[in-house]
Amino acid sequence: MKVFIAILLKELLSFVRSFGLVFIVIYFFTAEVFVAATGMEMEAKNVAIGVVDKSAGGISKKILSSLHSPEFQTLKFYTSQKELSDAVYNKEIMVGIIFDEQFEKNYYKKLNPTINILIDSTSASQSLMAIGYIQNILMKFSNLKLPVALKMHKLFNQNSDTTLFMGVSELLSIITLLTTILTAIVFVKEKESGTWDIMLLMPVDPKIVILAKSLSQIIIIMVGTVLSVGLILFHSLNVPINGNLINFFILTFFYVATTAGIGLFIAAISKNVMQISQLSIVIMMPIIFLSGAWTPVYAMHPLLQYLSILSPLRYYIEGSESIFFRGSSFVDLLPYFGGVLILGVFLYWFGFRKIGKLF
Amino acid sequence: MRLRVVKAYFIKEMIELIRTKMIMMPYLMPLLIVILFGYGIKMQVTGVRTLILDNDNSQISRKLILKFEHSKYFTTEVKNMSEKEALREIKKANIDALVIIPSSFEKNSLKGVKTEMGVFIDASFPSRATTISNYIQGIILDLANDFHMDSSGVININTRNLFNQALRDEEMIVPGLIGMVLLIAPAILTALLIAKEKEMGTIFNFYSSPVSRGEFLVAKLSAIFFLVSISIFIIFLVASYLFDLPFRGSFFLFWFASELYVFVALGFGLLVSILASSQIVAIIVTLMLTILPAFMYSGMIMPISSMSGEAFIVAHIYPVMYYNHIIYDTFLIGQGFSSSTNILYLLLLFGYGVVLFTLGLLLLKKEIK
Numbered sequence: 001m002k003v004f005i006a007i008l009l010k011e012l013l014s015f016v017r018s019f020g021l022v023f024i025v026i027y028f029f030t031a032e033v034f035v036a037a038t039g040m041e042m043e044a045k046n047v048a049i050g051v052v053d054k055s056a057g058g059i060s061k062k063i064l065s066s067l068h069s070p071e072f073q074t075l076k077f078y079t080s081q082k083e084l085s086d087a088v089y090n091k092e093i094m095v096g097i098i099f100d101e102q103f104e105k106n107y108y109k110k111l112n113p114t115i116n117i118l119i120d121s122t123s124a125s126q127s128l129m130a131i132g133y134i135q136n137i138l139m140k141f142s143n144l145k146l147p148v149a150l151k152m153h154k155l156f157n158q159n160s161d162t163t164l165f166m167g168v169s170e171l172l173s174i175i176t177l178l179t180t181i182l183t184a185i186v187f188v189k190e191k192e193s194g195t196w197d198i199m200l201l202m203p204v205d206p207k208i209v210i211l212a213k214s215l216s217q218i219i220i221i222m223v224g225t226v227l228s229v230g231l232i233l234f235h236s237l238n239v240p241i242n243g244n245l246i247n248f249f250i251l252t253f254f255y256v257a258t259t260a261g262i263g264l265f266i267a268a269i270s271k272n273v274m275q276i277s278q279l280s281i282v283i284m285m286p287i288i289f290l291s292g293a294w295t296p297v298y299a300m301h302p303l304l305q306y307l308s309i310l311s312p313l314r315y316y317i318e319g320s321e322s323i324f325f326r327g328s329s330f331v332d333l334l335p336y337f338g339g340v341l342i343l344g345v346f347l348y349w350f351g352f353r354k355i356g357k358l359f
Numbered sequence: 360m361r362l363r364v365v366k367a368y369f370i371k372e373m374i375e376l377i378r379t380k381m382i383m384m385p386y387l388m389p390l391l392i393v394i395l396f397g398y399g400i401k402m403q404v405t406g407v408r409t410l411i412l413d414n415d416n417s418q419i420s421r422k423l424i425l426k427f428e429h430s431k432y433f434t435t436e437v438k439n440m441s442e443k444e445a446l447r448e449i450k451k452a453n454i455d456a457l458v459i460i461p462s463s464f465e466k467n468s469l470k471g472v473k474t475e476m477g478v479f480i481d482a483s484f485p486s487r488a489t490t491i492s493n494y495i496q497g498i499i500l501d502l503a504n505d506f507h508m509d510s511s512g513v514i515n516i517n518t519r520n521l522f523n524q525a526l527r528d529e530e531m532i533v534p535g536l537i538g539m540v541l542l543i544a545p546a547i548l549t550a551l552l553i554a555k556e557k558e559m560g561t562i563f564n565f566y567s568s569p570v571s572r573g574e575f576l577v578a579k580l581s582a583i584f585f586l587v588s589i590s591i592f593i594i595f596l597v598a599s600y601l602f603d604l605p606f607r608g609s610f611f612l613f614w615f616a617s618e619l620y621v622f623v624a625l626g627f628g629l630l631v632s633i634l635a636s637s638q639i640v641a642i643i644v645t646l647m648l649t650i651l652p653a654f655m656y657s658g659m660i661m662p663i664s665s666m667s668g669e670a671f672i673v674a675h676i677y678p679v680m681y682y683n684h685i686i687y688d689t690f691l692i693g694q695g696f697s698s699s700t701n702i703l704y705l706l707l708l709f710g711y712g713v714v715l716f717t718l719g720l721l722l723l724k725k726e727i728k
Contacts, residue, residue, distance in 0.1 A: 020635075020636065020637070020640045021639065021640065024640065024643050024644065024647070027647070028647070032647070032651065035651065035655075036651060036655070039655050039670050043485060043486055043489060044665070045665065046665040046666070046667050047662075047664075047665050048662075048664035048665055073665070073667075088521060089521075089692060089694060089698070090698065090700045091658075091662070091663065091664055091684065091687075091700075092664060093664060094662050094664055094665060114516075114517050115516050115517065116517045116519070117516060117517065117518045117519065118519050118521055119518060119519065119520050119521060120521055120522060120662070121520040121521060121522055121523040121524070121526055121531070122522050122523055122530075122531055122534075122658070122662075122687050122691055122692075123531055123658065123659070123660070123661070123662045125402035125403070125486060125490070126661070126662060126665070127520070127526075128490070128493075128526065129486075129489055129490070129493070131516075131518060132489075132493040132496075134516070135516060136496075138516065149473050149474070149475050149476070150475075150476055150478055150495065150496060150499060151475050151476065151477050151478065152478050152480065152492050152495075153477065153478065153479045153480065154480050154482035154485075154488050154492070155446075155449060155479055155480060155481055155482055156481065156482050156483055161485060162485050162486065164485075165483065165484060165485050177646075181639075181642070181643070185639050272379075272638075273551075273555075273638040273639060273642070274379065274381055274551055274555065274638065275380070277547065277551070277642045278381075278383065278384055278387070278388065281388055281391070281392075282387065282388070282391060285391055285392065285395050286395065289395045289396075289398075289399045295399060295400065295401040296455075296484075296487075298406060298408060298434075299401060299404075299405055299406050318452060321452075321483045321484075322450070322451075322452060324483075325482075325483040326449070326450045326451075326452065326481070326483060327450065328450050328451065328452075332450065332451050
């Protein structure tokens with residue numbers, strides 16, 4: 001036990017002493033999360049929009065006056081269709097609206113007036129959403145009597161605020177990335193300078209050395225997570241939490257230990273830092289890919305759905321989202337805990353065995 | 360600059376890259392990222408798990424359910440349970456949307472009285488929720504069109520999706536990914552090559568030998584430049600054959616812009632490696648400077664034109680935006696050299712590279728600190 005604590009403290013001390021590393025870890029957990037959360041916007045907001053209005057009437061002006069912030073920027077007017085499409089081609093605007101001469105006349109005659117819309121669909125999701133907005137606005141002018149009024153409830157995030165979502169998911173990916181790299185590097189640094197073999201030959205039990213070393217990195221990540229959740233998520237971004245924060249930290253601890261296991265494995269098969277950087281990308285990418293971070297698991301190919309059971313990140317992401325947004329109770333969270341725990345025990349044991357072997 | 364020295368150094372670097380298996384770096388990593396992300400990121404929402412509670416059980420409500428069932432966007436389930444239980448299903452993340460058809464639905468709609476229909480959507484993933492709510496609105500509209508309704512006053516919308524008619528995710532993501540990997544791979548490789556020598560102490564060979572700074576840099580960087588240049592063609596083939604992207608622009612522009620961009624990326628890596636003292640710091644700083652900006656300011660997730668404030672300024676400071684504009688142009692738009700914006704952006708990329716290299720050359724000292 002004394003040895004364990006000594007090694008643990010030694011590792012923590014050597015971390016604190018390398019200012020560059022401390023700075024980087026703090027940067028990732030604070031500034032990076034903040035930048036990603038506030039910078040990424042997946043909703044169509046502030047869309048640059050251009051107009052050619054040949055109808056010269058009141059109706060088109062009325063319609064245009066409903067296209068305003070936060071969804072749209074101030075309208076840019078063009079005199080000809082050519083200018084408008086040039087602007088779309090050069091990506092100065094994303095949506096171009098054209099009212100033709102007949103528009104006003106047809107509108108009053110109830111002859112189905114037509115609006116032409118050009119969209120730069122290189123960013124498909126936003127262009128679709130922008131069209132959705134315009135359609136909604138036009139509906140109001142169409143005096144169509146719908147029999148149904150939809151009462152939309154966007155649960156857990158009424159305003160579809162991307163900041164909350166991006167903040168949490170960026171934190172999760174940073175935890176994944178840093179845990180793997182930090183754990184792997186602690187071991188490989190010793191390998192590179194040749195002290196690892198000496199370590200294993202010492203009268204100290206190598207198991208204790210490995211445990212203490214990886215625990216030290218887990219502690220660093222956990223401290224970073226607490227910092228990030230407190231300072232950035234809660235303080236700066238005002239992310240609400242509907243579930244129990246303790247559950248989140250327990251889940252994070254299990255997950256970090258699991259990822260540390262992957263780090264151990266990477267350290268075991270790589271000889272230098274360079275190889276770590278390659279291997280961690282090669283190994284982590286599929287794990288992230290299969291986790292459902294970008295595509296929900298149910299929308300994947302059936303074969304991939306089965307494979308995704310093996311990605312610890314899947315349980316972690318779903319679990320954390322449930323805690324933060326859905327406010328699930330502990331019982332509902334049990335599958336996530338179970339998934340992370342089972343994979344974690346296996347991965348850690350595997351990495352542990354690999355790194356503990358001499359030569 | 361003595362060519363003989365450069366050549367010798369170049370060969371030495373190549374042998375070292377091959378022996379340390381680092382030669383995989385410019386090939387394996389970009390391919391992996393392009394393939395995985397290209398298949399992985401789906402902005403289109405399909406197969407939304409929808410639960411419908413039909414309290415009306417009438418002809419109209421069944422018609423509505425049929426509409427949901429026939430849409431490829433929804434995977435529908437009709438169940439008989441209380442609202443509370445259904446909401447719990449959302450909490451457990453078993454369903455994404457819940458539609459509750461009220462009991463007097465048919466009666467009211469025949470009378471022409473407005474009925475309120477409750478829709479609950481899991482908005483943990485906000486943009487997905489917005490899309491789902493648009494889909495549901497579309498279905499209701501469709502239903503209304505099927506019944507009565509004189510649609511004479513309705514404004515028709517004639518939409519033209521330029522550049523990506525089918526709204527395929529691949530066409531929208533993959534060009535952006537090329538901009539990402541061609542920045543990351545060369546930058547990391549460069550940063551590591553010099554930081555490694557520093558950490559191992561072999562940098563003293565350079566300090567004490569008669570090799571000049573220029574020769575040292577040219578030799579080291581041209582090795583990477585050469586490797587990544589081959590990678591450009593491989594990635595192009597993957598994009599156009601595996602992902603079936605159209606290629607509407609000029610290939611020369613694509614190639615030339617890519618080489619310029621790799622040149623900029625090398626400059627990035629060079630600066631990082633001069634400032635970083637160890638390999639870990641070099642890797643992490645490069646990742647920090649490349650991955651997130653390459654993602655955020657690429658126009659892949661969010662169009663540059665709809666950015667505001669600092670984001671707009673930062674996007675213009677980073678080189679990614681300029682390259683991506685050209686890449687999207689060559690793949691999807693096809694204006695080529697006839698667009699002055701493309702030429703301006705090429706010049707900007709060139710200027711960017713020159714500035715980075717001059718800085719690197721000035722900061723690289725042939726002495727022990």
